[in-house]
Amino acid sequence: MKLSGVRVATSALVLLLFAAVPVRAGDLALATETVILTVSGEIENTNNSNVADFDYGLLEALPAFTLVTTTPWTDGDQVFDGVLLRELMAHLGATGGALRSTALNDYVIEIPEEDYAEDDVIVAYRHNGQRMPVREKGPLWVIYPDGADNPEAERRMIWQLRRIEVLP
Numbered sequence: 001m002k003l004s005g006v007r008v009a010t011s012a013l014v015l016l017l018f019a020a021v022p023v024r025a026g027d028l029a030l031a032t033e034t035v036i037l038t039v040s041g042e043i044e045n046t047n048n049s050n051v052a053d054f055d056y057g058l059l060e061a062l063p064a065f066t067l068v069t070t071t072p073w074t075d076g077d078q079v080f081d082g083v084l085l086r087e088l089m090a091h092l093g094a095t096g097g098a099l100r101s102t103a104l105n106d107y108v109i110e111i112p113e114e115d116y117a118e119d120d121v122i123v124a125y126r127h128n129g130q131r132m133p134v135r136e137k138g139p140l141w142v143i144y145p146d147g148a149d150n151p152e153a154e155r156r157m158i159w160q161l162r163r164i165e166v167l168p
Contacts, residue, residue, distance in 0.1 A: 028092075031055040036139045037123070041100075041166035044093030052092050056125060056139075063087055065122050070148040071157065073137070080143045082124035085116035089166070096166035101142065104134065104160040110167070111142065111156050120145050123161065134160060 028047035033055035040051040047053060062083045070077060085099070097113040115121055124141045125131060132138025137159035144153035 028052055029058060029061075031058055033057060036125075037161065037164065039088075039092055039164045039166065041164075042094060042096030042168055043166055044095065045091070056131070059083055059123070059125050059140075062091060065120065067120060067122055067124070067143055067145055069143065069145050071143070072148055072154055079128050080122060080124035080141070081126035081129075082122040082140075082143070085111070085121045085123055085142070088123060089116065092166075094166045096168050098167045100165040100167055101156075101158050101161060102163040102165075103158050104162050107158065107160075109156050109158050115144070115153070115156065 028045050030047050031053045035053040035055055037054040037059065038051050039054070043052060045052065059082075064081055065084045065087075067080045067082075068077055069080070089099075099111040099113075099116070100108060101111055102108050111121070122143050124143045125139065127136070127138070127141070132141060140161040141159040142157055142161055144150065144157055147153045147157045
């Protein structure tokens with residue numbers, strides 16, 4: 001009897017150790033809440049057939065980045081929290097280039113690889129400390145650090161982001 005108790009305790013310890021391992025590329029957890037972003041295309045790591053679905057929790061589990069900037073649609077300095085686009089692509093094992101980004105209203109824009117590889121472009125999930133409802137450009141908004149001063153970046157600051165396709 002004592003031996004079986006040791007096995008149970010050992011099994012429980014092993015399960016706890018595996019549960020504590022952080023999510024890393026190749027080990028995408030499943031979304032457990034409403035999916036707010038789907039990434040497809042040239043990615044190696046998925047969690048739903050051949051795509052990667054993210055809910056808030058999965059995005060917030062990635063390294064966070066804070067960007068203070070101005071936008072043409074807001075007044076004064078704004079604080080955006082999110083994940084760097086290059087970090088998200090690395091997490092997914094993206095092997096493509098440009099990103100075809102689609103909003104809830106089917107607006108589509110391509111974000112060139114050099115934009116997110118060289119600049120601190122983020123997929124923001126918080127604006128001034130709050131999650132963004134759809135009526136306030138959420139739940140996700142691509143933010144460029146120089147979006148208010150750069151017409152090309154301004155065009156690519158897609159709000160209500162819903163899908164990203166990594167192009168070859």
